Amino acid sequence: MPRPPxxxxxxxxxxxxxxxxxxxxxxxxASTTIKQIGEHAGVNSALLYYYFADKDTLYREMLxxxxxxxxxxxxxxxxxxxxxxxxLEGFVRRQAGFVFEHPNLPKLMVREMTDHEGARAxxxxxxxxxxxxxxxxxxxxxxxxxxLFRADLRPEFAAISxxxxxxxxxxxxxxxxxxxxxxxxxxPATTVTDFAEHAAKFALAALAPARSGxxxxxxx
Amino acid sequence: MPRPPxxxxxxxxxxxxxxxxxxxxxxxxASTTIKQIGEHAGVNSALLYYYFADKDTLYREMLxxxxxxxxxxxxxxxxxxxxxxxxLEGFVRRQAGFVFEHPNLPKLMVREMTDHEGARAxxxxxxxxxxxxxxxxxxxxxxxxxxLFRADLRPEFAAISxxxxxxxxxxxxxxxxxxxxxxxxxxPATTVTDFAEHAAKFALAALAPARSGxxxxxxx
DNA sequence: GTCTATACGGGGATAGAC
DNA sequence: GTCTATCCCCGTATAGAC
Numbered sequence: 001m002p003r004p005p006x007x008x009x010x011x012x013x014x015x016x017x018x019x020x021x022x023x024x025x026x027x028x029x030a031s032t033t034i035k036q037i038g039e040h041a042g043v044n045s046a047l048l049y050y051y052f053a054d055k056d057t058l059y060r061e062m063l064x065x066x067x068x069x070x071x072x073x074x075x076x077x078x079x080x081x082x083x084x085x086x087x088l089e090g091f092v093r094r095q096a097g098f099v100f101e102h103p104n105l106p107k108l109m110v111r112e113m114t115d116h117e118g119a120r121a122x123x124x125x126x127x128x129x130x131x132x133x134x135x136x137x138x139x140x141x142x143x144x145x146x147x148l149f150r151a152d153l154r155p156e157f158a159a160i161s162x163x164x165x166x167x168x169x170x171x172x173x174x175x176x177x178x179x180x181x182x183x184x185x186x187x188p189a190t191t192v193t194d195f196a197e198h199a200a201k202f203a204l205a206a207l208a209p210a211r212s213g214x215x216x217x218x219x220x
Numbered sequence: 221m222p223r224p225p226x227x228x229x230x231x232x233x234x235x236x237x238x239x240x241x242x243x244x245x246x247x248x249x250a251s252t253t254i255k256q257i258g259e260h261a262g263v264n265s266a267l268l269y270y271y272f273a274d275k276d277t278l279y280r281e282m283l284x285x286x287x288x289x290x291x292x293x294x295x296x297x298x299x300x301x302x303x304x305x306x307x308l309e310g311f312v313r314r315q316a317g318f319v320f321e322h323p324n325l326p327k328l329m330v331r332e333m334t335d336h337e338g339a340r341a342x343x344x345x346x347x348x349x350x351x352x353x354x355x356x357x358x359x360x361x362x363x364x365x366x367x368l369f370r371a372d373l374r375p376e377f378a379a380i381s382x383x384x385x386x387x388x389x390x391x392x393x394x395x396x397x398x399x400x401x402x403x404x405x406x407x408p409a410t411t412v413t414d415f416a417e418h419a420a421k422f423a424l425a426a427l428a429p430a431r432s433g434x435x436x437x438x439x440x
Numbered sequence: 441g442t443c444t445a446t447a448c449g450g451g452g453a454t455a456g457a458c
Numbered sequence: 459g460t461c462t463a464t465c466c467c468c469g470t471a472t473a474g475a476c
Contacts, residue, residue: 012441028335030250033469044443049471051441107334110391114327115248118394122404129399150425156400157418161385168384171330171391174338179349180376184342198377205370206426232459253451264461269453271459 013051015041020062025104028111029059060120063112066105067124071131073098078135084143088207089200091136092166096196099170106170133159140207149207158207165199233271235261240282245324248331249279280340283332286325287344291351293318298355304363308427309420311356312386316416319390326390353379360427369427378427385419 010018019040023032034055038045052058077094080087099106112121136159143149149158169176169192177187230238239260243252254275258265272278297314300307319326332341356379363369369378389396389412397407 025334028248028250030248031335034471035469045470046444046472047442055470109395110330110334113392113394114245114330115251117405118398119404121395122398125395125398128395129401133399153422153425154414154418157415158422160389160396160399160415161419161422164384164388165381167392168388169380172333172387174333175329175341175345175348176380178338178342178345179353179380181349184339185337194374195377195380198374199381202373202378202381202426205373205428205430206422208425208430210425210428254453255451265452266454266462267460275452 012041012043012047015043016048016051016058017062017065020058021066021104021108024059024062024111025107029055029115063108063121064124066102066108067121067128070098070102070105071128074132075135078132078139083148084139084146085148085204085207087139088136088143088162089204091139092162092200092203093196095163096166096192096199099166100192103170106167110171133163136162143207147209150209153207158203161206162199162203165202166196169195169199232261232263232267235263236268236271236278237282237285240278241286241324241328244279244282244331245327249275249335283328283341284344286322286328287341287348290318290322290325291348294352295355298352298359303368304359304366305368305424305427307359308356308363308382309424311359312382312420312423313416315383316386316412316419319386320412323390326387330391353383356382363427367429370429373427378423381426382419382423385422386416389415389419 016037020032020037023037023040034048035045037058038048048055048058052061074091074094077091078087080090082090109121112118118125137155140149140153140155140158144151144155173187174185177183177185180187180191182188182191236257240252240257243257243260254268255265257278258268268275268278272281294311294314297311298307300310302310329341332338338345357375360369360373360375360378364371364375393407394405397403397405400407400411402408402411
């Protein structure tokens with residue numbers, strides 16, 4: 001029974017995926033070398049070719065693993081029994097939580113877009129469209145039917161605007177720090193949570209009916 | 221495709237910058253080779269080393285040229301004699317116009333963020349912060365003082381939320397196409413302009429006072 | 441399964457002719 | 459200023475020992 005040393009519970013394969021996720025995210029596909037990944041994972045670089053056909057296959061498997069995680073996490077905020085406005089607020093918070101706990105995700109997604117026009121991630125994005133994005137659009141439609149949200153916004157566009165705030169903040173984080181007047185690279189942790197709260201509020205305000213008769217609890 | 225043989229007007233140097241802008245934006249720094257740039261520019265690749273010290277210097281000069289263009293363009297929407305809400309709407313439209321006419325810009329900015337945490341673009345982003353971003357924040361503050369905008373949003377955060385919509389749409393364009401249910405890569409041109417209009421409306425709705433009636437806000 | 445050693449090609453950069 | 463030719467490193471991927 002081939003058992004790795006007690007120190008690493010994770011299989012070598014998982015270690016390789018972990019290391020490649022980090023390196024591909026921070027350096028990009030082309031700049032990351034097989035040898036670097038092996039070094040980071042603590043295995044010999046030739047071993048990568050035992051588990052994965054080539055560099056590209058390794059990349060795809062890594063990406064798929066990560067996005068699956070995000071989808072299951074994001075759906076958790078949509079599948080709850082709460083009114084649409086609360087669910088939307090919860091979704092934005094949850095999006096922020098995930099993105100800032102997994103900074104690799106926005107980086108990798110963005111690289112996909114710019115490097116290949118999303119070609120390598122098409123299947124995954126389609127999955128995303130059918131689950132999380134569709135759920136968010138439905139939520140907005142539901143709020144519109146309930147007169148909680150204004151009806152003169154296209155739900156899909158409103159969904160993109162909602163998502164975009166936290167997504168952009170995460171992607172452009174280094175620039176955001178500078179824009180907000182901080183020293184390079186060091187954005188206080190409170191700013192991040194503050195912005196998540198702001199983003200939820202901003203989206204809800206934009207969606208609120210022009211005549212603000214509708215119920216706005218939030219008496220905290 | 222290579223440019224036509226050196227038309228007298230554009231210097232070889234400019235041709236090289238043009239080609240590198242396109243290639244760095246679409247392929248990234250590491251994946252773009254000196255030889256490709258030379259080919260695209262219609263000059264011999266060794267000539268790049270006559271005009272630029274090395275690949276990195278070429279990259280920086282290219283980036284600086286592009287961002288200067290954007291700043292001067294963006295400021296045009298802020299320096300007009302109109303009420304804040306109209307100026308904000310104009311700004312978003314102009315941002316969209318520039319970004320979709322210069323698709324290289326969002327790609328390069330995003331690469332900067334992910335590749336080097338913005339390190340190579342720090343000076344330029346600082347410039348951006350001091351001009352365009354500051355202008356946008358001022359605009360929002362002015363609207364707040366004039367009671368046109370709600371006062372319980374941090375101007376800097378509201379500015380980021382405003383910018384983020386179009387920026388994210390441009391960055392994630394391939395994914396956005398899929399999310400909206402189109403065939404891969406082919407987002408109708410009308411969708412782009414429609415979204416720009418939506419983004420301006422969304423931001424103005426979010427900034428609109430909750431209800432001008434005398435309801436006093438709780439201090440939070 | 442995991443390692444050592446190496447082939448093979450490609451890319452950045454330089455020398456030097458014109 | 460612009461080109462031809464070339465050096466040399468480094469990265470992917472494979473062969474094969476253990």
